[in-house]
Amino acid sequence: MTPEPFLGEVDATPVRHHILSVLVENKAGVLARIAGLFARRGFNIYSLAVAPAEGHARFSRVTIVVDAQSAPLEQIMGQLDKLINVVAITDLAPKDAVERELLLATLPINEASRAEVLEVTTEHGASIVDVSPDSVTVMLAGTPGACDALEKALESFGDVALQRTGRVALPRLGQTANA
Amino acid sequence: MQLTGAQALIKSLEREGVDTIFGLPGGAILPVYDPILDSPIRHILVRHEQGAGHMAEGYALATGKPGVAMVTSGPGATNIVTPIGNAHMDSTPLVVITGQVATASIGTDAFQECDITGITMGITKHNFLIKSAQEIPRVVASAFYLATTGRPGPVLVDLPKDIAQSTMEWWYPESIDELDLPGYRPEVAVDDADVARAAELIAASERPVLYVGGGTLKSRASKELLAFAERTKMPVVTTLMARGAFPDSHDQHLGMPGMHGMYSAVTAIQKADLLISLGARFDDRVTGKISTFAANAKIIHVDIDRAEFNKVRTADVTLLTNVAIALRALDTAGATPQNLDVWWKEINTWRETYPLVYDEPSPDGPLRPQHVIASIAKAAAPGTIVTAGVGQHQMWASQFWQFEEPGTWVNSGGAGTMGFGVPAAIGAKVGRPDRTVWCIDGDGCFQMTAQELVTARSEGIPIKVAILNNAYLGMVRQWQEMFYEERYSEVYLSAELPDYVKWAEAMGCVGLRARTLAEMHEVIAQANEINDVPVVIDFRTDVTEKVFPMVAAGASNDDIMVHPLLRGDDQ
Numbered sequence: 001m002t003p004e005p006f007l008g009e010v011d012a013t014p015v016r017h018h019i020l021s022v023l024v025e026n027k028a029g030v031l032a033r034i035a036g037l038f039a040r041r042g043f044n045i046y047s048l049a050v051a052p053a054e055g056h057a058r059f060s061r062v063t064i065v066v067d068a069q070s071a072p073l074e075q076i077m078g079q080l081d082k083l084i085n086v087v088a089i090t091d092l093a094p095k096d097a098v099e100r101e102l103l104l105a106t107l108p109i110n111e112a113s114r115a116e117v118l119e120v121t122t123e124h125g126a127s128i129v130d131v132s133p134d135s136v137t138v139m140l141a142g143t144p145g146a147c148d149a150l151e152k153a154l155e156s157f158g159d160v161a162l163q164r165t166g167r168v169a170l171p172r173l174g175q176t177a178n179a
Numbered sequence: 180m181q182l183t184g185a186q187a188l189i190k191s192l193e194r195e196g197v198d199t200i201f202g203l204p205g206g207a208i209l210p211v212y213d214p215i216l217d218s219p220i221r222h223i224l225v226r227h228e229q230g231a232g233h234m235a236e237g238y239a240l241a242t243g244k245p246g247v248a249m250v251t252s253g254p255g256a257t258n259i260v261t262p263i264g265n266a267h268m269d270s271t272p273l274v275v276i277t278g279q280v281a282t283a284s285i286g287t288d289a290f291q292e293c294d295i296t297g298i299t300m301g302i303t304k305h306n307f308l309i310k311s312a313q314e315i316p317r318v319v320a321s322a323f324y325l326a327t328t329g330r331p332g333p334v335l336v337d338l339p340k341d342i343a344q345s346t347m348e349w350w351y352p353e354s355i356d357e358l359d360l361p362g363y364r365p366e367v368a369v370d371d372a373d374v375a376r377a378a379e380l381i382a383a384s385e386r387p388v389l390y391v392g393g394g395t396l397k398s399r400a401s402k403e404l405l406a407f408a409e410r411t412k413m414p415v416v417t418t419l420m421a422r423g424a425f426p427d428s429h430d431q432h433l434g435m436p437g438m439h440g441m442y443s444a445v446t447a448i449q450k451a452d453l454l455i456s457l458g459a460r461f462d463d464r465v466t467g468k469i470s471t472f473a474a475n476a477k478i479i480h481v482d483i484d485r486a487e488f489n490k491v492r493t494a495d496v497t498l499l500t501n502v503a504i505a506l507r508a509l510d511t512a513g514a515t516p517q518n519l520d521v522w523w524k525e526i527n528t529w530r531e532t533y534p535l536v537y538d539e540p541s542p543d544g545p546l547r548p549q550h551v552i553a554s555i556a557k558a559a560a561p562g563t564i565v566t567a568g569v570g571q572h573q574m575w576a577s578q579f580w581q582f583e584e585p586g587t588w589v590n591s592g593g594a595g596t597m598g599f600g601v602p603a604a605i606g607a608k609v610g611r612p613d614r615t616v617w618c619i620d621g622d623g624c625f626q627m628t629a630q631e632l633v634t635a636r637s638e639g640i641p642i643k644v645a646i647l648n649n650a651y652l653g654m655v656r657q658w659q660e661m662f663y664e665e666r667y668s669e670v671y672l673s674a675e676l677p678d679y680v681k682w683a684e685a686m687g688c689v690g691l692r693a694r695t696l697a698e699m700h701e702v703i704a705q706a707n708e709i710n711d712v713p714v715v716i717d718f719r720t721d722v723t724e725k726v727f728p729m730v731a732a733g734a735s736n737d738d739i740m741v742h743p744l745l746r747g748d749d750q
Contacts, residue, residue, distance in 0.1 A: 025362060028308070033300055041302050078486030084305040084325065129211040 205251025232262020394458015568624025
């Protein structure tokens with residue numbers, strides 16, 4: 001079981017970033033329509049995650065972190081809303097959202113570094129999900145800030161292969177999102 | 180009842196009330212062309228797919244009904260991309276059917292395959308790739324619903340050949356509830372609180388202007404506009420996309436705003452304390468330098484598309500609805516400005532000081548292009564529909580023709596598509612056969628799509644085309660003269676090559692030419708006598724003529740340049 005020492009940390013997302021939770025029809029080309037819209041209108045995507053929504057075969061939820069400095073949020077949401085396959089858009093300000101992200105990293109280990117790797121892993125609440133004689137894969141599911149911190153801590157271990165999912169988010173309980 | 184996908188497609192078009200398809204067959208769309216033989220729908224066989232698209236646009240703009248075009252896959256589909264992009268920019272309702280290679284061949288670089296849904300994603304309101312014959316009725320019904328509601332626009336339906344050949348059990352959606360469009364809600368209800376705030380702004384206003392855009396025509400709000408304008412006494416300007424939405428002969432009409440707008444229209448906007456934007460989108464050709472555009476005006480922005488709000492200019496009040504509903508709501512709320520006598524006195528001074536003018540034409544020619552248009556207009560039957568290409572002739576046509584009713588001005592606004600005029604005129608004439616249709620064209624534009632006159636002649640569509648032949652890409656030449664120190668780069672076309680009269684005759688049309696004033700009046704009279712075949716007139720016009728007024732690109736509307744005849748020492 002993964003401990004969550006960073007639960008509650010909310011300051012990792014810059015204020016100019018907004019999280020759009022976008023419910024879309026699960027149809028071919030929907031992601032291309034969204035990506036194409038952002039590209040041709042000059043809106044910047046910071047991260048993007050897609051998966052089927054709430055067990056539906058019919059809808060997917062796309063979580064897009066947008067840079068609201070590249071264009072006004074109203075404009076981004078207005079244009080997104082015009083896509084026929086977009087069903088609903090919820091704007092989550094970082095302070096009103098629970099955000100999580102998954103990080104996987106494979107790093108080399110040897111006798112000298114093994115203890116230190118274990119220590120960093122434990123300290124950041126990550127877990128080891130795969131091992132080989134000379135490398136180890138660690139995983140962290142946490143806030144974007146926790147993932148940032150682990151990523152920085154792993155820099156000193158040399159040739160690290162690292163992949164993050166981009167964040168997913170839902171409204172913080174007790175908050176009203178702007179639909 | 181079992182039908183093939185092809186039969187289901189044609190039957191679906193019949194159910195949508197389609198009376199005309201503009202198209203050209205080819206391999207992938209072949210199955211769909213067979214049931215056309217048994218359908219009451221008229222098919223107009225074009226000579227190039229771009230012509231089909233512009234004809235469908237002309238038909239839509241003249242009738243208010245969606246235009247329909249059908250072409251094959253690959254190059255057939257890419258050839259119609261320009262009209263689709265044009266319709267997207269001008270919010271013209273269009274349904275375009277493209278053939279596609281068989282489902283199993285998609286993604287294999289098959290012969291005449293192209294990813295037309297991918298290509299047109301950014302220039303359609305929506306597009307569909309049909310996956311089974313059974314869904315053809317729903318997709319076609321959805322395409323027409325999307326194209327014609329909310330902010331209208333082009334919708335493309337891509338039909339793989341094997342699906343056209345497979346069979347389905349016939350059905351048709353009886354209501355929009357059966358369309359499966361959970362993300363589409365064209366909103367038309369107006370918010371009372373917003374109306375009240377708009378009425379307050381109007382009540383405080385001493386210098387209001389009704390800034391009328393294409394959305395006024397799209398929402399068929401001309402009657403409401405006339406009633407609202409006459410009750411409130413507000414001055415009206417109509418953008419290039421809204422010409423005909425308000426009668427040019429009406430005393431409250433200041434004409435077109437923008438880069439080549441009337442001095443009074445441009446200046447009234449600049450000095451206004453309130454702009455009521457009715458289905459307009461603050462296009463750069465209207466605003467000039469945005470930071471100085473109507474700098475002291477409050478903005479009431481009426482639009483059916485909420486993405487237009489605060490896109491270019493921040494609004495004080497937004498009304499998310501169509502123009503007709505908004506104007507009725509404002510009338511009901513009794514929205515009335517202050518006494519406008521002082522404002523009108525000022526506006527009338529501008530009107531009297533800076534009317535539209537042009538140099539006196541010499542009897543021996545060359546002809547003045549403005550005078551040619553005014554002369555055609557004077558001799559034209561009431562209700563004549565005018566189409567144009569893009570450039571100087573388009574601006575002069577908008578300036579010197581008097582538009583009195585919706586659907587009489589058909590042009591390419593947002594996209595600025597040269598070659599639009601001739602095919603759009605053909606489409607307009609098909610949609611309104613009772614009307615005279617004149618295409619005011621330039622020599623550059625005419626050469627881009629003139630082959631569709633073969634279509635016009637063979638299908639019996641008697642349009643009239645006036646080529647204002649100044650032997651140049653005139654608008655580019657004007658910019659090179661004014662802003663590139665008269666360094667004319669690649670703009671000369673020649674007045675004699677091609678021979679437009681011979682070309683017209685080769686296409687089965689009557690070809691006429693006018694160089695002098697006497698010839699001009701004669702050929703116009705001749706053209707008006709001919710109602711069975713298309714007529715093309717080569718008017719030899721003065722190459723040095725420039726379009727005025729003019730606001731230079733990126734300049735402030737305050738720095739509008741008027742015609743040299745009107746310039747005092749300060750200009």
